Every structure is written in C-alpha cells, then in structure tokens.
Amino acid sequence: MITASETPNPLLPAGYDIIWSLVVTVIIAFFFFRYLLPKLNAILDERAAKIEGGLQLAEQAKAEAAESKAEVERELVAARKEAAGIREEATADGGQIVAEAKRKAQAEATRIAESAQRQIEAERQSAVVSLRSEVGELATELASRIVGESLADDARQSRVIDRFLAELDSTVDSPVGAGAQSSASSTASSQSEA
Amino acid sequence: MLPGAARHGYEPDVPGEFTLSTAAIAVPILAEGEDDGGFHAPGIEEFFPDAIFGSTELGSFFGFDRIMLVRLVVVAVLLLLLWLATRRASLIPSRGQSIVELGVGFVRDQIAEQILGKERARPYLAMLTTIFFTVLAMNLAGIVPFLNIAGTSRIGLPLVLALWVFIVYLSAGVRKHGLGKYLKAQLFPPGVPWPAYVLITPIEALQVFVLRPATLTIRLVANMMAGHLMLVLCFAATHFLLLEGGGLIKLTGLLAFAGGLFITLFEVFIALLQAYIFTLLSAIYVNFALEEEH
Numbered sequence: 273m274i275t276a277s278e279t280p281n282p283l284l285p286a287g288y289d290i291i292w293s294l295v296v297t298v299i300i301a302f303f304f305f306r307y308l309l310p311k312l313n314a315i316l317d318e319r320a321a322k323i324e325g326g327l328q329l330a331e332q333a334k335a336e337a338a339e340s341k342a343e344v345e346r347e348l349v350a351a352r353k354e355a356a357g358i359r360e361e362a363t364a365d366g367g368q369i370v371a372e373a374k375r376k377a378q379a380e381a382t383r384i385a386e387s388a389q390r391q392i393e394a395e396r397q398s399a400v401v402s403l404r405s406e407v408g409e410l411a412t413e414l415a416s417r418i419v420g421e422s423l424a425d426d427a428r429q430s431r432v433i434d435r436f437l438a439e440l441d442s443t444v445d446s447p448v449g450a451g452a453q454s455s456a457s458s459t460a461s462s463q464s465e466a
Numbered sequence: 467m468l469p470g471a472a473r474h475g476y477e478p479d480v481p482g483e484f485t486l487s488t489a490a491i492a493v494p495i496l497a498e499g500e501d502d503g504g505f506h507a508p509g510i511e512e513f514f515p516d517a518i519f520g521s522t523e524l525g526s527f528f529g530f531d532r533i534m535l536v537r538l539v540v541v542a543v544l545l546l547l548l549w550l551a552t553r554r555a556s557l558i559p560s561r562g563q564s565i566v567e568l569g570v571g572f573v574r575d576q577i578a579e580q581i582l583g584k585e586r587a588r589p590y591l592a593m594l595t596t597i598f599f600t601v602l603a604m605n606l607a608g609i610v611p612f613l614n615i616a617g618t619s620r621i622g623l624p625l626v627l628a629l630w631v632f633i634v635y636l637s638a639g640v641r642k643h644g645l646g647k648y649l650k651a652q653l654f655p656p657g658v659p660w661p662a663y664v665l666i667t668p669i670e671a672l673q674v675f676v677l678r679p680a681t682l683t684i685r686l687v688a689n690m691m692a693g694h695l696m697l698v699l700c701f702a703a704t705h706f707l708l709l710e711g712g713g714l715i716k717l718t719g720l721l722a723f724a725g726g727l728f729i730t731l732f733e734v735f736i737a738l739l740q741a742y743i744f745t746l747l748s749a750i751y752v753n754f755a756l757e758e759e760h
Contacts (some may be wrong), residue, residue, distance in 0.1 A: 279510045280524065282621060282691060283684065288520065288529035289622030296537045296617070297600065297626050303545050304596040311555055312570055319557050 404440065408433045505706045508698035513619055513691060536607055537617040544603040573598045573745060581749040582756070590752055593634060597627055598745040601686065605737030608694055609730050616737075619690035621683060624744075628682035631748040635678075639755030648755070678751050682744060689740050693733045700726030 280286075412429060513533065514522065520529035551562030559567060573595045578587035601624075604617030618624050639648040652674050653667050700722050707719030 280514045282510055282513055282687065284524060285621045285625050286522065286524050286529070287527035288522065288534070289620050290626060291527055292530070292534040292537060293620075293622035293626040296541050296623060297596075297630070299541050300544065300600045301593075301596045303548070304599065305592050308548055308552060308566075309570070309592050309595060311552055312567060315555050315557060315559075316567070322557060 404437060407440070408437060411436065505710075506702050508695045508702065512694060512698060513615075533615055533617065533620050536613045536615055537604065537623065539613060540603050540607045540617050544599065548599075569599065570595055577742070577745050577749050581746070581753050586753075586756060587749075590634070590638075590749070593630070594745050594749055597631070597748060598741050600627065601744050602737060602741035605690060605740055606734070608690060608697070608737065609733045614697075615694055616690040618686050618740075619694050621687045624683040624686040625679075627744070628679040631682060631751060632679040635748075635751045635755040638752055642756055652755075678747075682747055686740050686744055689736055693729070693736055696729045697726060697733065700729055 412433060415432075416429075515532040516522070518530045518532065518535065520526065522529045522531050547562075548566060551560070551566045554560070555563050574587070574591055577598070578591050578594050581587070582590065601618060604623060606616075607613040608616030608619065639652070642648070643651060653670050654663055655666065655670065658666060703722040704719050704726060707722055708716055711719060
C-alpha cells in the first residue's frame, strides 16, 4: 500500500473525477436528448415523408399516364370502329344508289320502249286507217279496171268495199305486217272472185 | 514494454497487482533515465496531474485538474461543432449536417437496430448515440495537440457511462419482466439441472451486477491509458534521442518519431473502435435484459 499512495491506483475513481464526469455526461446528454436528436429525427422523418410522398406522386403520375394511354387507346379503337362502320354504310349506300340508278334507268328504258311501242302502234293505226281508204280506192280502181264499167254503180261499189273492209278488219287484228300483206292479197283475191 | 504491460495488465480481477507491477517497472526506468540526463519515462502519474484548484486526493469531491479541463474543452468543442453543423439543418443536408447524420445513422443502423431490432431500439437510441459521441470525442482528445490526453483515460467518465448503461439495462429488464421474473431469468437460466445453479447463479450474478459495467469501464480506460503511454514514450524518446543522443544515435530518434506518428494514427483507429465497442456492448447488455429467454 505504500506504493499505491505514491502512484495513485488508476482503477480507483476520485470523488471529483466522478463529479466532473457526471457534469460532462449530463451536459452532453442534455444536448443530445433535448436538441440534437429531436432536430435530426424531425428532419429525417420529414425527409423520409418527402421521399415517400415523391414516390407516391410518381406512382400516381404513372397511373394517370397509364389511364390516359388506355383512354387514348379506347378512343382510337372507337374511332376505328366508327370509321369501319361509316365505310360499311357508305359501301351499302353506294350499292343502294347504284341499284336505285339501275332501277331508274331500267324504268326509263322501259318507259321509252313503251312509248316507242305506243307511238309505233299509233302510227300503225293511222297507217291502217289511211290504208283502209287508200287500199279500198286502189282496189276499187283496180277492180273496176279489171271488170270494167259494171262496177261503176255507187251502191254496188260501196257494198263491195264494205265487205272488203270487213274482211280487212278481221285481218288487221292479226299480226300487222303479215296481216296487211295477207289482207291485201286476200282483198285482191276476193276482188278477183267477185 | 511498458505499454504492452499496461494493455495486458488490466485484468478486472487483479487491479492491485497491476499497479504494483507497473510501478515496479516504471521506477527503474525513471531512475535510469534521470541518470542518463533528462529522459522522462511516462508512468501512471501522467494521469494524475497537479490540481488546478481544489484537492486531487482520492476522497476529495472538490478538485479540478488538467484532465477535467480537457473534458470541459472537449464538451465545448463537441457541442459547438454539432450545433454549428445542425444549426441550419434542412432537408437537403449541408456538409457538416451530413457528417453528423452519418454518425447518428451509424449508431442507429449499425449498432442499435442491428442488436435490438427497429422497434426495441427506439427508447435507447438517444442514450447509445450520446455514449458513442461522448466516448469518441473524449478518446480523440488524446491525439489533439495541446489537449494531448483522452478524457476517458481517467476512470471517472467511463465509470459514469458504464453505470448509466448498468442502470438502464437493469431497469429495462425489471420494467419488461418484473423484478422477480427478471432476476430469475438472469440468475437461474432455464434448461439447466438444478445442482448446476450452485455454480451458475453466482457467476451470473457477478456477470450481471459487476462484470458487465466493470469490463465496460476498464476496457475503455485501459485502452486510453495504454495509448497515451505509448504516445508519450515515443515522443519522449524522440525528444531525448534527438537532443541528447550523439552521432548516429540521433537517427534512432527519427525512428522513434515515426513510431509516434504511427501510434497517433493508430490511436485514431482505437478511439473509433473503443467508442464502437462501448456502444455495441451497451446495446448488447440492454438486449440481454429485454430477451425473453436466454
């Protein structure tokens, strides 16, 4: 113990050493507990929240972008569908228009043909009427030339002509060209018989 | 020789022997040095400077010496630097703020949450961070010019910090399990045949109530003392050899200086390592107290 009193034992704490150590520790602990750590933790928490918020925002923006992309795609599909519909309709309309035009043209053609037919008929009728008198006259003249004066008497003449015309009428109802020809020939033959 | 003896001499169970042997070694060197002309060999007295005021007797509660002054300077510088670095703390950290955040984050992520887990670490984060920064700053004072001695190289500060940890882990255990269950879990570990408790219980009691805080204290103070002794030895030898040595002996002074330089850098590493170990073990002891079964 004599040596221990000369050189102090470093493992035995002196009272004042403990006191000053406590002072030092309390000061540092107070600074850390009351100032530094609350301040740093607040900042760290805020930063973490900011980062999290940023990530969330990015996520949201991503979702929105995807949403708008899907929207655009949907619109595109709808537009395509619409275009296809319009095209189909147009095709159908076109076909209808063509068919309509065809039908109209057909009708026009038919009408023209009919009117032509009617005109021809009318002309034939008038031709028949004019023929009726002219053929009668011609036949009479021809017959009178053949049989001479005997047929100059009007009464007889008109009778012969009426008979002849009646014959002719019956032939007129039959086909035009042939009927006219045959009636003409039959007139001639009946004239000759008479 | 001396620093080595100091490093290995601090066994918690043989403090008396250590002091005696160190003194026995120190005295002859000192005597020899004085004979050779002014070589100052470092000894335990290094850590017990004269009082600036008051008394530095063992039993004195009112005294102030150079090491206490160093501690106060370290506190002032540490708090000033931390305050400056975080004064305008913002979301986008400045350089200083980044460094402080790095330190705080290291204690939180690498020590507290690693050992205790995220949730359980929360109530102890402030204590562990305080201890880490205190020990680190006090250790580094040992290589700061004009301070030149670690605030932790006197046993008071390591002891106060270790007692803080001691009280915290005891109260954590009692709060979590209740006094009876905590003591039972600590002193009578389950899964052991009952006769073994004759051996295990005293060992466990010694462990929980003495050895954990004692080893925390002694590990730190011994490392810091040893580091300081090595530094003093190297630079004293440099001084002596360069000034007093003749001819080629002066060159060996350069060698001693290189050794001192190396030990200075080594002390930076030791300062960090001891701060880390002290904080890590504190977290581990708290974890022991909180564990369900062990």
